[in-house]
């Protein structure tokens with residue numbers, strides 16, 4: 001791999017929030033798996049939109065509307081290029097991962113029949129479980145579950161045995177938000193395709209670390225949220241192969257998604273607009289494009305290599321503390337460390353770390369089946385980004401030792 005080493009101090013100066021204090025301490029932000037921070041380059045794009053060319057898109061003849069439409073469609077193009085989609089209209093801009101998954105789940109309610117089978121992994125975020133359970137209730141389809149292992153990986157042998165001619169869809173996250181495990185999506189896709197099943201990959205957690213190439217991986221549907229990769233909240237994307245998206249009915253009715261409306265019969269717009277009813281998050285979409293530009297300028301190879309160093313350092317330091325148990329030790333992981341300290345509730349650790357300016361997440365991380373598997377109520381999760389440093393990890397370790405001393 002060739003890449004430039006990251007200039008972390010310069011990168012950190014791009015993020016205004018990293019300058020602030022929390023509870024009288026410099027902020028150490030380790031909740032990147034829940035949402036990432038936003039650089040000035042992206043904030044500036046949002047401010048520029050509202051101060052220079054705020055207007056509704058796709059409909060206006062006036063200049064502002066055309067400028068806004070051009071910028072929004074330019075962002076769609078950036079998303080297409082980033083994920084290497086074959087066609088621009090295979091990129092649907094949505095309000096985020098959850099919205100994207102619901103578009104697909106809702107569409108399949110008109111396609112599936114009783115007895116069809118869907119396969120989901122134990123390791124999913126609730127947003128990649130619940131829509132499918134609702135779909136099964138509606139259609140009589142059956143949800144099968146890929147089990148996980150103690151190491152925090154998917155049980156691929158059992159996955160093989162779940163696939164058969166009735167399997168219609170498989171859903172797996174590219175990276176687990178609770179454990180950081182990078183799942184073998186290439187194998188999963190190849191195997192699912194041998195029985196004719198389509199695969200939806202939840203890329204919400206992978207997107208800030210790994211650039212997925214949807215054509216090379218032969219991905220059927222890929223979904224993600226901008227706010228996990230330095231973009232704003234409330235915007236994300238759904239990639240789908242053209243022939244698959246064409247088969248699905250619209251998700252919502254309204255403006256923008258129609259070709260013609262009469263009371264006798266309404267016809268729907270072509271892709272991507274069929275799935276984009278109503279005024280979208282225009283500033284958000286444009287900023288999503290800017291966030292991809294920002295991260296690509298730094299480079300995903302450099303980001304991955306640096307985050308691996310942070311992960312290795314954090315893992316080694318945590319393991320050296322007595323009573324710490326780490327959940328999820330797959331060979332291939334992103335920089336997420338989920339852990340507990342024997343005899344202490346994760347919430348108590350999170351609260352004390354916050355008093356020392358350190359933001360970690362505690363709880364089930366919207367992935368209760370994983371917590372059930374390990375028979376724990378939740379974990380403390382420290383998730384790192386390329387703007388974090390080893391020094392910040394060392395600060396967390398000191399703070400953690402102090403909280404353990406206070407709580408034991």
Ligand SMILES: *Cc1c(COP(=O)(O)O)cnc(C)c1O
Pocket residue numbers: 033034096097098099125127128173175176177202203204205225228
């Ligand atoms: C964050 C996340 C989601 C949910 O994303 P939203 O932006 O809340 O819709 C889904 N799956 C994974 C793996 C995530 O990390």
